[in-house]
Amino acid sequence: MRALRAPTALDDKYSRGVLGVRTGSELYPGAAVLGVEAAWRTGVGMVRYLGPPRPTALVLGRRPETVVADGRVQAWVLGSGTDAAARGAAETEILRAVLSDTDPVVADAGALDIAAHGTAPRILTPHDREHARLRTALGLPPPRGPRSDAARETADATGAVVLLKGSETVVAAPGAEPVTVSEGTPWLATAGTGDVLAGTIGALVAVAAADRVPGADGLAALAASGAWLHGRAGAIASSAVGGGPVTALDVAEALPRAVAEVLSSV
Numbered sequence: 001m002r003a004l005r006a007p008t009a010l011d012d013k014y015s016r017g018v019l020g021v022r023t024g025s026e027l028y029p030g031a032a033v034l035g036v037e038a039a040w041r042t043g044v045g046m047v048r049y050l051g052p053p054r055p056t057a058l059v060l061g062r063r064p065e066t067v068v069a070d071g072r073v074q075a076w077v078l079g080s081g082t083d084a085a086a087r088g089a090a091e092t093e094i095l096r097a098v099l100s101d102t103d104p105v106v107a108d109a110g111a112l113d114i115a116a117h118g119t120a121p122r123i124l125t126p127h128d129r130e131h132a133r134l135r136t137a138l139g140l141p142p143p144r145g146p147r148s149d150a151a152r153e154t155a156d157a158t159g160a161v162v163l164l165k166g167s168e169t170v171v172a173a174p175g176a177e178p179v180t181v182s183e184g185t186p187w188l189a190t191a192g193t194g195d196v197l198a199g200t201i202g203a204l205v206a207v208a209a210a211d212r213v214p215g216a217d218g219l220a221a222l223a224a225s226g227a228w229l230h231g232r233a234g235a236i237a238s239s240a241v242g243g244g245p246v247t248a249l250d251v252a253e254a255l256p257r258a259v260a261e262v263l264s265s266v
């Protein structure tokens, strides 16, 4: 997996990539904790979290290494644990500015509507219901037939990489053949694992972009690699409890083991 690289003696926290995270809300503060935890556990130089007071306090309680001051980043995760209908004008303006810049963006949940447009390299991470809603907003017909065909059509319409979550996760880049990732376990069908996925992919993108901003193909490969690592972490977490149930935080905590497995196999 080329998406992963171990740090070397020449690295410092900035050369390894800084991920900016704007997720969580007063209603869904836990999503911020899960995404930030996943990003740290995937391996990134720094995570900057910028969000409302309650999620900020919870993120710092769980991960005091998180920086909550604004500053330069190499990639963004936006939207997990937020509701587009509840977004204020100031936040919309900030998101628009990020999306019209050049740093790559991973957009989830409440940021999907706004991230359907923009010049930044983008990965959209809807589940099936969010995908259907997004297509309606774009004037596309409801998804019918193979999920990969619909994901590809949405990618073409938005110019973004579309990662359609499910037991089979489809990754479609504009104008390219979609790929399907089926690594994982049905135990992943539990609240918050999508928030973990967004943080995982965000970390991979930040590390890659610290070197060079990836093009659409590179971004799709990072999205697929993130989905695979997330699935593998879910399987590892379930194996650790004899094949039993996992929580989203268990999945995030198993990410270092999934990363180590991949690094030791190359």
Ligand SMILES: NC(=O)C1=CN([C@@H]2O[C@H](COP(=O)(O)OP(=O)(O)OC[C@H]3O[C@@H](n4cnc5c(N)ncnc54)[C@H](O)[C@@H]3O)[C@@H](O)[C@H]2O)[C@@H](O)CC1
Residues within 6 Å of the ligand: 027, 028, 029, 030, 031, 032, 079, 080, 081, 082, 083, 109, 110, 127, 129, 130, 191, 192, 193, 194, 195
């Ligand atoms: N711990 C957290 O803070 C979590 C926050 N999350 C956030 O929660 C927000 C909403 O995510 P969703 O994926 O649920 O959004 P959706 O908009 O797809 O689903 C919400 C709607 O689906 C329907 N629904 C939900 N559960 C149902 C059930 N059991 N049976 C039938 N209908 C049901 C309800 O109408 C509900 O309003 C997102 O911002 C997401 O990131 C989730 O990721 C879960 C964990």
Ligand SMILES: Nc1ncnc2c1ncn2[C@@H]1O[C@H](COP(=O)(O)OP(=O)(O)O)[C@@H](O)[C@H]1O
Residues within 6 Å of the ligand: 127, 165, 166, 167, 168, 169, 184, 185, 186, 187, 188, 189, 190, 191, 192, 193, 194, 195, 196, 197, 230
């Ligand atoms: N039956 C399943 N088998 C394997 N993986 C699943 C299954 N259902 C969901 N997943 C994975 O779990 C995650 C769920 O994400 P999402 O629907 O956004 O949940 P949430 O909003 O609660 O975080 C995705 O990564 C998805 O691919």
